[in-house]
Amino acid sequence: MSLNIRTVALKHGLILAPMAGVTDRAYRNICRRHGAELVVTEMVSAKALHFNDQSSFELASLKPYENNSFVQLFGHEPEILSEAVTKITQSREGLITPLGIDINMGCPMKKIVNNGEGSALLKNPPLIGQIVRRLRDTTDLPLTVKIRIGWDSSSLNAVEVARIAAENGADAITVHGRTREQMYCPEVNIDAIRDVKASVDIPVIANGGINTASDAMRMLEYTKCDGVMLARGTMGNPWLFEEITACIEGRQYVYPDIDVRLSEAMTQVEEMILDKGEHTGILEARRHLSYYIKNTKGASSARHRLNFANSKEELYSIVNEFIKG
Numbered sequence: 001m002s003l004n005i006r007t008v009a010l011k012h013g014l015i016l017a018p019m020a021g022v023t024d025r026a027y028r029n030i031c032r033r034h035g036a037e038l039v040v041t042e043m044v045s046a047k048a049l050h051f052n053d054q055s056s057f058e059l060a061s062l063k064p065y066e067n068n069s070f071v072q073l074f075g076h077e078p079e080i081l082s083e084a085v086t087k088i089t090q091s092r093e094g095l096i097t098p099l100g101i102d103i104n105m106g107c108p109m110k111k112i113v114n115n116g117e118g119s120a121l122l123k124n125p126p127l128i129g130q131i132v133r134r135l136r137d138t139t140d141l142p143l144t145v146k147i148r149i150g151w152d153s154s155s156l157n158a159v160e161v162a163r164i165a166a167e168n169g170a171d172a173i174t175v176h177g178r179t180r181e182q183m184y185c186p187e188v189n190i191d192a193i194r195d196v197k198a199s200v201d202i203p204v205i206a207n208g209g210i211n212t213a214s215d216a217m218r219m220l221e222y223t224k225c226d227g228v229m230l231a232r233g234t235m236g237n238p239w240l241f242e243e244i245t246a247c248i249e250g251r252q253y254v255y256p257d258i259d260v261r262l263s264e265a266m267t268q269v270e271e272m273i274l275d276k277g278e279h280t281g282i283l284e285a286r287r288h289l290s291y292y293i294k295n296t297k298g299a300s301s302a303r304h305r306l307n308f309a310n311s312k313e314e315l316y317s318i319v320n321e322f323i324k325g
């Protein structure tokens with residue numbers, strides 16, 4: 001099985017999902033090192049790029065080694081989105097342009113949908129067509145959309161939306177198998193994902209509830225999708241990509257021991273601190289490290305101590321004591 005998105009070829013179609021506030025550069029790096037074939041940035045506001053907001057440009061900025069990255073944009077105005085694509089694909093010193101562009105059509109957050117963006121777009125399929133067409137005319141880069149299966153259970157329209165996106169020039173579609181109403185919790189509707197795959201000729205990537213290699217295999221086999229996008233299942237577990245790769249290739253996979261895992265986690269923390277500065281880096285590292293120790297002996301007291309750590313040294317000391325314990 002392989003996944004081809006216009007000019008991008010992935011051997012197994014294993015993609016790291018965009019997660020705002022989670023999949024920063026350091027997170028994407030550790031996933032890339034452990035088998036993510038493609039990674040997507042946190043969502044970036046097209047409107048904020050229009051107003052030249054520097055932090056949004058930073059979210060969309062890619063260093064030279066990040067050459068398997070798509071940038072995800074959100075917005076609802078075709079012109080503003082087109083301008084954003086033009087801005088982020090212009091060359092900037094020391095940075096590379098994205099490998100492709102993904103458009104967010106699934107975010108359920110109130111402040112986004114109240115603006116007609118994210119999953120609110122599912123209520124307006126003709127606008128989805130206009131957006132994709134406008135962006136197709138703007139760029140030759142691979143262009144993908146990430147949708148949900150509908151707004152709510154009475155409006156499951158992923159097939160209609162996927163067809164419109166494909167007709168207007170999208171190169172692939174990711175389907176998160178939940179409605180906006182369901183947010184992030186219930187079981188995913190894999191039949192709805194399978195229906196999308198059966199109804200369009202462009203590649204379809206399945207997303208939602210993939211937390212183990214067997215989840216991924218079941219998803220791929222049942223939906224016949226061309227790839228899978230992993231989100232929360234990778235939190236504290238970037239090795240999930242390696243495990244799925246091994247499973248697809250028919251190999252055994254043995255997870256590294258906790259000391260190796262935590263030493264990798266600290267590499268991620270070091271990168272976060274380099275990128276965001278000590279203060280923000282440490283605050284955010286607390287949550288990431290908690291995921292790395294989840295479900296292991298002594299996790300709850302270590303997590304409690306992590307919540308109060310204020311320096312890199314403290315983080316190292318908690319992690320080292322945890323390993324010894």
Ligand SMILES: Cc1cc2nc3c(=O)[nH]c(=O)nc-3n(C[C@H](O)[C@H](O)[C@H](O)COP(=O)(O)O)c2cc1C
Pocket residue numbers: 017018019020021022042043072104105106107146176184207208209210229230231232233
């Ligand atoms: C904290 C968090 C942030 C997210 N941010 C984004 C985002 O920026 N763009 C997007 O398309 N989806 C976002 N998502 C949705 C995920 O990409 C994914 O579709 C969803 O979590 C379902 O996959 P999962 O069940 O494997 O976690 C986010 C999810 C979470 C939990």
